[in-house]
Amino acid sequence: MSWIDVGHIDDIPLRGARVVKTMQGCVALFRTGPDEVFAASDRCPHKGGPLSEGIIHGRQVTCPLHNWVFSLETGSAQGADNGQIQTYPLRLEAGRLLLDGDALSKRTAA
Secondary structure: OOOEEEEHHHHHOOEEEEEEEOOEEEEEEEEEEOOEEEEEEOOOOEEEEEHHHHHEOOOHHEEEEEEEEEEEOOOOEEOOOOOOOOOOOOOEEEOOOEEEEEHHOOOOOO
């Protein structure tokens, strides 16, 4: 795997999100706990809502446009037809967030 340093964990507020712009598009980083961060697509598949502006609860995010709820662990939508967002491996090392560049390069177009 090829790991890309995308910032420090303290750059993301607890139960908040930040967007990382990549060559393949925007990836949202969601901080769900003091030492827990998930990486996923920033666009809701329903209407393209910015998930980074949604509400983070537990290990889920709710789309700010139409309230679809996505698991940050699996990307699956709850209670929605064919709802799925792409998730990416992310590591935390000495406070730095490392995104899997290999998985990112395999990202499919939205």
